[in-house]
Amino acid sequence: MSWIKGIKLLLNDFVYKAPRSLNEALKLIREEDAKVLAGGHSLIPLMKLGFASPESLIDIGKLEELQAIEETNGVLTVGSCVSYRALFESEMVKSYVPLLSKVASQVGDPQVRARGTVGGSLVHGDPASDIAGAILALDATVELVSLNGKGDIVKRKVPAREFFVGFLETVIEDDEILHSISFKNKCHKFSFQKITRREQDWAIVGVAVAQSMHGIGIGLVNLASKPVYLDIKKYEDISELDPEGVSLLLDSVIDPPADIYGDAEYRRHLAEVLLLRCLKEIKETT
């Protein structure tokens, strides 16, 4: 077998634009082959691997309204460009949804946490995203914005549990920007367990569980082609869940990947162990 190859070594040239308003950003992303840039911790690696080669990058990372963390009428809203660090340093996040705080504190390493953003992680739709697992467990709502025909900003709300569609695929349209994520339920009982090779690595498997007065939510990390939500609404009391029950439940939603860090069977096993540990921790939380 023989083949000819021009070997790709460099990023393609692209135009970098830093709009001053959300409106301007929404206009710019309608241009051909434009991509939204926030912290750059998902997109730039894709570009380096040659999986993405946009003509222009629209940097929304400097837009202040996307950096806000605020509480209105009992709903906590986190701007899409809030960094992991800002997330776990926020007292408001800690008091409202401490699970998110904890998860953010464990993403990657300090450099990643300083630049990577919550919105960037979500729109990337990586099945191994810890943040996605937390958002699913917390039953958050994702708010997307775009421009209508008159040039006005319109909003679209999508439940987090409907946001992820497939491998690196979400419901977000090319002309939309993820504006913010909101949490309507305070949630103090939670557990997050993940297994990594090194601290800074992606989770081999992760499980996030949150319990509010409205029920229990479970987000699974790196167990299928997309972040997975596990529905256990039919169990009123989690103490009813025995290992066998957990195992059956998991099999209904997961399709674990295999790589050098673990085969599918190992990941399936970890999911079971970690989920049981999470449930135990929640049960023991007073």
Added chain:
Amino acid sequence: MLIAPITMNAESYIGKRIERIEDNKFITTGATYVADVKGGSELFVEFLRSPIAHGRIMSLNVDKAKASPGVEAIYCSEDITLVDINPPIPLLNAKMVRPYLARDRVRFVGEPIVLVVANSARNALKAIEEIEIEFEDLEAVVSLDDSFKGEVLLFDESESNVMFRSDFTSEDGDRFFDGCDVFAAETIVNSRVAPCPLEGRSAMASFDGEKLTVHLSTQAPHSAKSTLLKVLGLESENVHVIAPDVGGGFGAKIGTYPEEILVAYVAIALVESDGESPNTPKGLKSVRWSESRNESMISLGHGRGQRQRIEIGGTKEGRITHYRLSVMQDGGAYPMMGAFLPFFTRRMVKGCYDIQKVDFMAVSVATNTTPVVAYRGAGRPEATYAIERAVELFARKAGLDPADVRRKNFISEFPYDTGFGSVYDSGAYLTALEKVLDYVDYKSLRAEQRKMRNMKDSNKSLGIGISSYVEVTHGFPASEFGSVKLNSDGTIFATSGTFPHGQGHGTTFAQIIADELGLSLEKIEVFFGDTDIIPRGVGTFGSRSVQSGGVALSRASKGLIDKTLDLMKSEFLDSSVFFESGWFFVDDRKFSWEDIARLAGSSNLECQVDYAADSPTFPFGAHVCIVEVDVETGVVVIKRVVALDDAGRIINRLLADGQVFGGLAQGISQALYEEVIYDENGNPLTSTFADYGIPSATEFTKFERLEMETLTTVNELGAKGIGESGTIGITPCVVNAVCDALSHLGIDHIDMPLTPFKVYSAIRERSS
């Protein structure tokens, strides 16, 4: 010659914990690495590297690349007029010759094929993207067994893939272990790792028509110089190698790589063809290359890479009487130092144990992977790993405590001739082990382990790992240069042929000189890494620097005193003249070094010494590691690491801690995280820090270090080497600990790295 040991007192700098003089520049932006050195009109070199592991180059078209913006020149194999590279050591297969740029055939992913010179690194890379190349894929030889079978040969000129071979001496074969009550055996892998210096390779060369100046990130500037002058056919005075600050080497920067030599070659070639190029002005050009991390992961040499068959036998009381080690070494695509590593493994085959019947064999084979080179310990960690795993397996088979088995078998009389090319100079192996065991309260730990195992519903299992090691430093004693000179202001300027690349010789050596001359530390500057200023030198590797370069400077300091005394005696005839604690006494008058500098005027007070030790030295120690294994997930957590590393006299305790701690981190990392992985087609799967398990500080616990100093008589400092000991002892210690934690599940061995997946898989296999 019998040398009196140095004398020390409370004021001595030797033995103190002194912060590195170098620290300030290294923790700020003050250091100057090769890529920071400015010079001339700058040209940049980049390489087209093979994307496949094994193939024939059917066609190569660089026309479009030549026309790419900013390109100065392009070189393919046929444009290089240098003689191909022979194996670095005569014992290696001489038919395995390497062209500087791949000719007709590529043998590993990352092998350079085309060299492009352009006015920026980016333009050079852009041009490379324009190169058209056609390969015929050949079957890649990746596994050691496939290589040894030799159905596919890497070199048409060689009838086998064998690079190096060392056979058993005993002819007993299967009957070797006859008469043993207890016998244990296992096949174990000492995984291939990437050295990962934080500064990758970097070279910058310029040629003025006569003299070649090369800035190089190296561990051995003088041997780089001798390689360059030999290969390029230049006179010694026309080659100037400068090693500025170097950010780590770990053995991989001892030799000079084809890429680095090509940078120098291009610098000369471009001057000789000056005027032909439209892109750069005539005159002095500097040609530079700094590798990317990705290049470093696939084309800087790798380390380790041995598969070992360990067989051990003895009495049921725990006396080990027989041991046999068979090694298969992965040499990678071309024979470099890695193919020769089994020679060092053989030298340390017995470890700390007095075993009557020992045998060793090794075969190094070629595979379509990155060549293997020396890496921190280079062959000795492999020997220690083998014997320390073997002793553990023996103890388990005999139903004895592994500490007791070690106690029963230690060598205790010195010097001790192993019969395998090593004569251990001094040691106290039992004392070292007892010290660490006492320190961790070994008995209580075993009791705690039993208690934990009886606890129901616990998913945690405690493991206690022990290792005792002896290693060889300054393995091939070579003469090292040192000079000590009195400046006109009474300060000292010293030079050494060793070359620190993170170790802190500037501080350590200043301590040695300061003690001899009775001066305070800040009066002394030690200079390294410039072949025009330092006439000779060997470099820094194999934990040799203090015991070669340090001793040379100690003697040069003494020589400077003697020279000064001679001068004084000729000045003050008929007076009693002597030197003590930094003062020259002449009858009732005394002179400081400052006074001497004034008195001496223009007379040159400098002493140069070339010192060659008579023999290597053999540092030793004992490590204990305590781990907790989560048997449900396979996760290993290190709870404690206790290390006793005895390297004879320690010059600077703080820097010795640093050497040991860094070594421990690298050794633990091999045990738990790091491994270079190839797929069956020879594609590297670990060519970034995201994929390769390079650790961060987060991965480690606090290290506890116990001190012990058993002096050597090989040199007057009493010093052995401590640069590699941490790496040597801790790797088997961690694996012993994890296997100890899982012993009740019937698990004898798991190959490194002990990732959660591998540990869990072993548990899963046992329980099904």
